Amino acid sequence: MNPLQQNHQHLNRRHFFGRSATGIGTAALASLLAKDGFSANTIADTPVAEKPRFGGLPDLPHFAPKAKRVIYLFQNGAPTHVDLFDWKPNLKKLHKEPVPLSYIGDRRFSTMTGKADGKLLLAPIEPFAQHGESGAWVSELMPHTAKIADELCFVKSMHTEQVNHAPAINFMLSGGEMPGRPTAGAWLTYGLGSETDELPSFVVMTSITKDTSCGQIFYDFYWGSGFLPSRFQGVKFRGSGDPVLYVSNPDGMSREMRRGWLDDIAAINELKLQEYGDPEIATRIAQYEMSFKMQSSVPELADLSGESRETLEMYGPGVQEPGTFAHNCLLARRLVERGCRFVQLMHAGWDQHNSLTTELYKQCRDTDQSSAALVRDLKQRGLLEDTLVIWGGEFGRTPFLQGDINNRERWGRDHHPYAYTLWMAGGGVKPGISYGATDDLGINVVENPVHVHDFQATLLHLLGVDHERLTYKFQGRQFRLTDVHGHVVKDILT
CATH class of the missing domain: 3.40.720 (Alkaline Phosphatase, subunit A)
Incomplete structure (x- = not known):
């Protein structure tokens, strides 16, 4: 599919979201469904055990x-x-x-x-x-x-x-x-x-x-x-x-507050996306969401305290550096x-x-x-x-x-x-x-x-x-x- 066709398809979908009663809430629901494995992107007929x-x-x-x-x-x-x-x-x-x-x-x-x-x-x-x-x-x-x-x-x-x-x-x-x-x-x-x-x-x-x-x-x-x-x-x-800059919230910023700010920014970006159909706006929306999730996932990823002594020794000197x-x-x-x-x-x-x-x-x-x-x-x-x-x-x-x-x-x-x-x-x-x-x-x-x-x-x-x-x-x-x-x-x- 060429980029123009993608933009047209993208615009139609966004116009639907924007004009429906639930608006961005529908997109949020789709995201939640995807998280639980019910996304349209999930491979058809995938066994329940599959990710x-x-x-x-x-x-x-x-x-x-x-x-x-x-x-x-x-x-x-x-x-x-x-x-x-x-x-x-x-x-x-x-x-x-x-x-x-x-x-x-x-x-x-x-x-x-x-x-x-x-x-x-x-x-x-x-x-x-x-x-x-x-x-x-x-x-x-x-x-x-x-x-x-x-x-x-x-x-x-x-x-x-x-x-x-x-x-x-x-x-x-x-x-x-x-x-x-x-x-x-x-x-x-x-x-x-x-x-x-x-x-x-x-x-x-x-x-x-x-x-x-x-x-x-x-x-x-x-x-x-x-x-x-x-x-x-x-x-x-x-x-x-930290593997990623700004993975921690600054002083005075709670996770709930950041979530609210991101929702407001996403709403503004959605309006721009409807108007221009620029895929880079969609990228910005997706990356903001990914950054929010990485504030939890990256610290856990980088924490090697749960690795066994045998595993650490197997990788050799410098593994914890x-x-x-x-x-x-x-x-x-x-x-x-x-x-x-x-x-x-x-x-x-x-x-x-x-x-x-x-x-x-x-x-x-x-x-x-x-x-x-x-x-x-x-x-x-x-x-x-x-x-x-x-x-x-x-x-x-x-x-x-x-x-x-x-x-x-x-x-x-x-x-x-x-x-x-x-x-x-x-x-x-x-x-x-x-x-x-x-x-x-x-x-x-x-x-x-x-x-x-x-x-x-x-x-x-x-x-x-x-x-x-x-x-x-x-x-x-x-x-x-x-x-x-x-x-x-x-x-x-x-």
Whole structure:
């Protein structure tokens, strides 16, 4: 449906509310009914035990979903696949040898590398070993992830076209390298709504490893709604103090008083909505209501006092320190427990151009334990089956050296879009498999390539969405997350 049709439909509904005897009271009643599961947005013929749905399009999901929610552990800066998950013994054998030109061809690399010919191959900086019944290869840098190898689906044939961070991250999250398109979380919130009206459907948290020199900027468009109405954009939780500003009432303001003020403001906004039909006015009304509810739900969400000692220890040091990756991982589990649709954790510090032998170790220590703990915790609580967990970055890193081969403390790797690895767990993906493969040096994909758009199509498919049918008309054409590309990677689905 195009925005003009939506506005006409919206105006007709609002005119009905405004001219009926009960006016806004009818809208309030509808909200209360929705809270109890009687909303028209609740999926038809849903069993009583199922959670109600708030928002979303009436014809979605297109088919039975295998996942109901997503936790995306996005690793900003591009983790090095050949040092973590893509074991290449030949790379070790040819350490310090020039890159064979037959592997490079006319490949374009970042301006920091320039031409790749003449560059020296660099062996993985730590040993690998096989783990679990699946025999997955994992570096000793990731001992906790290695222990859950049989829960993971490693996709080792990811590739992209973008060679720099911001365009590549935006491409991975929104399907376009330029800002302005809706991100995956916004698309899913628009299409599927939420299982709660007490918390945002799409929540974002950011973190960075302490004392690292290779952080990236967290741009707001990484969780933006693009041309979708702004109520679908991600809500960013803060990393210090209260997760949300002004979650507490100021001195002298009671909850009853705030409720009265919001009702009066809503009445004024309803009149403006009737007059102009601007979807941003509807967003304002919805966000005021959400803010009021979050004054109760957010403090309870952030209170970890009810978590067991075993759970806190499982997530590792820093779990009770707001702003750390471990803390955000635990909050992510608590968010999906409470009905949040899409939780996006963004952790910076993986950009090791000349710090593989120092800062890569910090990154792994900072993220390995809590990432694995999240998967284990979800499984223990029966949530992993219908929660999709994703771990990965925007591209990989070059199997050849950036830096001085004679100074190990300055070894690094440049950006590498032609092959990289991510892993997924739960939510309808096959556990204990490695899908796709790169050549014997980890430079090019040689088996079952998975493009970014294929990954996005598969993500939507797991949540019951046909990526070709979830569209939004903007500037005269129908847009979708996968643009005009993308194929579902069916081989990794349960």
